[in-house]
Amino acid sequence: MGRPVSAVWAASRAGVRRRRMQTGSIGLVVALATATLVFGLGLLSASHSMFDDAFAKARGAHAAADFDAARTTEAQVAATAHGSGVTAAAGPFRTVTLARPDGPSEVPMQSEGLTVAGRADPGGPVDRLSLTAGRWVRGPGEIVLRGKPMGPFRLGGKVTSPGRPELTVVGFAVSATGGVDGWVTPAQVAALRPDGFLMEYRFARAGDPAEVRRSLNAAAAGLPVRGYDSYMTAKREFEGRFNQLVPFITVFGILALTVSVFIIGNVVSGAVISGFRHIGVMKALGFTPGQVTSVYVGMVAVPTAAGCAVGLAVGHLLAGRMVANLSENFELPSAGGVSLPLEAAAGGGVLALAALAALVPALRAGRLPAVQAISAGTVSRRGRGRRVQRWLVRTRLPLPVGLGLGLPVARPARAAVTLAGLCLGVTAVTMGLGLHQTVTKIMTADTESRTSVRVGVDPRNPAGSMSADRLAATVRAQPGTAHVTASVQRPMRVPGLATGASAETYSGDYRPFLGDNLVRGRWFTGPGEVVPSEAFMRLQGLHVGDPLSVQVDGTRLTLKIVGAFSHPDTDRFMLDAASLPAAKGRPEPPLLLVIVKDGTDPAAYAAQLNKTGASAGLFAETAAPDLADRALFSGLFLVFSLIICTAAALGVLNSVLLGARERARDLGVLKAVGMPPRRVVLMMVTSMAALGVAGGAIGVPLGVLAHHGVVELTGDLLGSGMAAPWIHVYGWALLLLPACVGLAVAVLGAWPPAVRAAAVRTATVLRSE
Amino acid sequence: MEIQEAEMVVRLEVVRKTYGGVAALDGVSLSVRAGEAVAVMGPSGSGKSTLLNMVAGLDKPSSGKVVVGGDDVSGMGEAALARFRRRRVGMVFQFFNLLDDLPALDNVALAGRLVGVPARKARARAAELLEELGLADRRDAYPAVLSGGERQRVGVARALMNRPALLLADEPTGALDSATGEQVAELLLDLNRKGQTLLLVTHDEALATRCATRVVEFVDGRIVREAELERGGSWGVR
Numbered sequence A: 001m002g003r004p005v006s007a008v009w010a011a012s013r014a015g016v017r018r019r020r021m022q023t024g025s026i027g028l029v030v031a032l033a034t035a036t037l038v039f040g041l042g043l044l045s046a047s048h049s050m051f052d053d054a055f056a057k058a059r060g061a062h063a064a065a066d067f068d069a070a071r072t073t074e075a076q077v078a079a080t081a082h083g084s085g086v087t088a089a090a091g092p093f094r095t096v097t098l099a100r101p102d103g104p105s106e107v108p109m110q111s112e113g114l115t116v117a118g119r120a121d122p123g124g125p126v127d128r129l130s131l132t133a134g135r136w137v138r139g140p141g142e143i144v145l146r147g148k149p150m151g152p153f154r155l156g157g158k159v160t161s162p163g164r165p166e167l168t169v170v171g172f173a174v175s176a177t178g179g180v181d182g183w184v185t186p187a188q189v190a191a192l193r194p195d196g197f198l199m200e201y202r203f204a205r206a207g208d209p210a211e212v213r214r215s216l217n218a219a220a221a222g223l224p225v226r227g228y229d230s231y232m233t234a235k236r237e238f239e240g241r242f243n244q245l246v247p248f249i250t251v252f253g254i255l256a257l258t259v260s261v262f263i264i265g266n267v268v269s270g271a272v273i274s275g276f277r278h279i280g281v282m283k284a285l286g287f288t289p290g291q292v293t294s295v296y297v298g299m300v301a302v303p304t305a306a307g308c309a310v311g312l313a314v315g316h317l318l319a320g321r322m323v324a325n326l327s328e329n330f331e332l333p334s335a336g337g338v339s340l341p342l343e344a345a346a347g348g349g350v351l352a353l354a355a356l357a358a359l360v361p362a363l364r365a366g367r368l369p370a371v372q373a374i375s376a377g378t379v380s381r382r383g384r385g386r387r388v389q390r391w392l393v394r395t396r397l398p399l400p401v402g403l404g405l406g407l408p409v410a411r412p413a414r415a416a417v418t419l420a421g422l423c424l425g426v427t428a429v430t431m432g433l434g435l436h437q438t439v440t441k442i443m444t445a446d447t448e449s450r451t452s453v454r455v456g457v458d459p460r461n462p463a464g465s466m467s468a469d470r471l472a473a474t475v476r477a478q479p480g481t482a483h484v485t486a487s488v489q490r491p492m493r494v495p496g497l498a499t500g501a502s503a504e505t506y507s508g509d510y511r512p513f514l515g516d517n518l519v520r521g522r523w524f525t526g527p528g529e530v531v532p533s534e535a536f537m538r539l540q541g542l543h544v545g546d547p548l549s550v551q552v553d554g555t556r557l558t559l560k561i562v563g564a565f566s567h568p569d570t571d572r573f574m575l576d577a578a579s580l581p582a583a584k585g586r587p588e589p590p591l592l593l594v595i596v597k598d599g600t601d602p603a604a605y606a607a608q609l610n611k612t613g614a615s616a617g618l619f620a621e622t623a624a625p626d627l628a629d630r631a632l633f634s635g636l637f638l639v640f641s642l643i644i645c646t647a648a649a650l651g652v653l654n655s656v657l658l659g660a661r662e663r664a665r666d667l668g669v670l671k672a673v674g675m676p677p678r679r680v681v682l683m684m685v686t687s688m689a690a691l692g693v694a695g696g697a698i699g700v701p702l703g704v705l706a707h708h709g710v711v712e713l714t715g716d717l718l719g720s721g722m723a724a725p726w727i728h729v730y731g732w733a734l735l736l737l738p739a740c741v742g743l744a745v746a747v748l749g750a751w752p753p754a755v756r757a758a759a760v761r762t763a764t765v766l767r768s769e
Numbered sequence B: 001m002e003i004q005e006a007e008m009v010v011r012l013e014v015v016r017k018t019y020g021g022v023a024a025l026d027g028v029s030l031s032v033r034a035g036e037a038v039a040v041m042g043p044s045g046s047g048k049s050t051l052l053n054m055v056a057g058l059d060k061p062s063s064g065k066v067v068v069g070g071d072d073v074s075g076m077g078e079a080a081l082a083r084f085r086r087r088r089v090g091m092v093f094q095f096f097n098l099l100d101d102l103p104a105l106d107n108v109a110l111a112g113r114l115v116g117v118p119a120r121k122a123r124a125r126a127a128e129l130l131e132e133l134g135l136a137d138r139r140d141a142y143p144a145v146l147s148g149g150e151r152q153r154v155g156v157a158r159a160l161m162n163r164p165a166l167l168l169a170d171e172p173t174g175a176l177d178s179a180t181g182e183q184v185a186e187l188l189l190d191l192n193r194k195g196q197t198l199l200l201v202t203h204d205e206a207l208a209t210r211c212a213t214r215v216v217e218f219v220d221g222r223i224v225r226e227a228e229l230e231r232g233g234s235w236g237v238r
Ligand SMILES: Nc1ncnc2c1ncn2[C@@H]1O[C@H](COP(=O)(O)OP(=O)(O)OP(=O)(O)O)[C@@H](O)[C@H]1O
Pocket: A764, B019, B023, B024, B042, B043, B044, B045, B046, B047, B048, B049, B050, B051
């Protein structure tokens, strides 16, 4: 038994050695495809359960309860940790809410102030914090803020509050639990005159908001709870932001899976098929069909296994990095990349796929009669292909180009598979480019992203009683102002919305602030017109032009719907402030939005306004655009495109390699009659360039169609609709780029094996016939 | 001396070629004058094809010098060798080595295209050549449907396409039966009579005696015998 097995091994090993480039390319393709697969799985699992994973990993608290220190003792609060239904608890941590200073604050603070807790270390049984920047607090005068450094939130910033010592920001941390905005040392919090206790619980039962409330009541056992944060709030908030992206992430993930499966199948089976010519020899030597099959499977087994291992490792790192980025972006602790069992399954899947891809043609190889096997590798004898080749050679095209263009015609099946690989790559890149544009546009389309500086009004100050118009005029006087609008939110009753709605009213120079997020119709241009969210329009089955009766402050009025903007919430309405009757009683102070003139630095503008407007009670902050999401998507897209292009290029390389081996004799003849190596390279590269151009021509429209489909479907699924500029993102440049990618990938992939084929010694090739 | 140089189409000076330590050519010196027809003979593995490849610029000597038409082939780069092959020599192979995907006419025209002849002119000359070689009616046939003799004649036409100073043939009749081999021999003889310099490798004594003006015999990479021939005569100096 030992003898035939070792003969099979020897033949396989010889096969591997004789085809170093092909073996290497199989290894590389499998590695890339596996990495893509793991990466895709990472994307899919992240989109599916990112919050839950992060919550589990950080042992997030189901509820963070705030107890009044004036009415409870620390021991009483600590005892709730042993209450019924509590599976784990942390605290009590002493808390205090630092009031917002009257003037400008270096670290932007909500009007309700900044709640901080005294906490010795970020670990523990519940609510493990992950630092995103800087370090944990070590001593007095230091604070760690929730989130990540962004705009004016940065390391070294100062937190000031009237009558309290100044705190320096030494770090940023994220938590999967709501609760406090910052953390200081327990000693420091004592010096800040704390007035509350924070307890964080994990419960046995916390499936929905009601269950969380019941579990908390049971745990508190009658102790007065001042307020609490349920993890459900954090989850909802996260989902609200993240769910928009899920379809895109899913599409990226699925594309990655498809491309990797296709390429592995193509390359591995191609390798086996290309060896068919040796079958005759093996059979003549007395190899049984089973042994022939084993030789072919064995030949691809080694590079596949090695590639798979490398791919798993690279994919693991990439996916981990990507999930960490995503988590950081959504201010969640990282849950790590793909789970190990899933990665193991991915590896197993790749090996199984490769085995299948090798086995099918290898079994055929085993059964093939020797004579037929020898002719299987020779060139097709198809009439039409011949005619095309003859015609190409007779045209005025340079000879290598004419001959090169004829090569795919001679091998239509292989050309089709290579073309399919190129198409898939171009489609994926086209779609990816478009999705990237779409996501970028979605993220920058709303009013917020057009605003450069936000100006708030302190209600305790004289400005609090100024009219919105007067406030806007004050801000407009500031040098560098291009546009100002005053925005006020007012509660509004709308038929069909039981919980009420909020009217976002704008006054002044509002046109430049209205974004690109219109799904239909137009923006309001004056009083009497309203633009609801698309979700509301769909819910009510309304159309542009329909009247809408609303009730504000007890007054009924009818507005005309002139358009709808993309948003998944049903209770949002935008309109001109003059549409609504004047507010009864003291009006809510407006938020002023500013667009600065070109060349004006928003930060400098805000600083200046904080100086001049402080006495009037105005405080300005730059509107930090959330660029992180965009950077994340750009990165994701880049990695993804690179992987797909490399995989497609390797597919081409493989195809040229096979073609060159089959046509070794023809190449030898051409060289013998005096074709210089450079022209041989040109010929081989031309053959693939033609496919690359075709791949671009087919792949780009497919990618555009797929993009439109996915974007529209996403809009429908979310119920938010998609604005036309988010769907029609492709300009000339954006279409030309992926089309060129097809050509570039084909040429780059064809180059190395073409150079090699051209360098083969003619005498050797011709004597082997 | 000057005149001699000019007449010399091929000159090999102590050429050695080794493959992994084994000498395929072991210090061969040989000259071919313009208008000569030299037949190289010898047992299998004696280095005949190696010699021909050396002259065709398909392979390089390990040591020694190969001069063809005044150019030192052994010192040329790949691109120069390609230029040399397509302008100076024409090569005929035992197994024809035609491109299966092109009809006879385009196989021949191809060689012309390589030296920059426009497609139409190249096809016209190829048609002329095929007609001369008696293949006028087979010009649009693919190699697969041609007989062995016809294929070899297409091969010869391709080799002659650029009017080479030297025609090289390695076992041109090796894959043909005796009757078709005869036709090819006739063709080569005819060409030589018209002034074409020939260097051919063969096992076929009949071919050698028929076409050659000189026979060189190889054994183990060395020339063991050389003889001028009375054309049409016998393998005289036996
Ligand atoms: N590319 C090569 N690699 C290794 N050895 C070679 C190579 N080419 C030729 N040889 C060796 O050099 C020697 C001469 O070979 P060559 O092909 O010149 O013989 P030949 O006289 O043409 O034989 P035949 O009559 O069988 O064609 C042989 O021993 C052969 O094995």
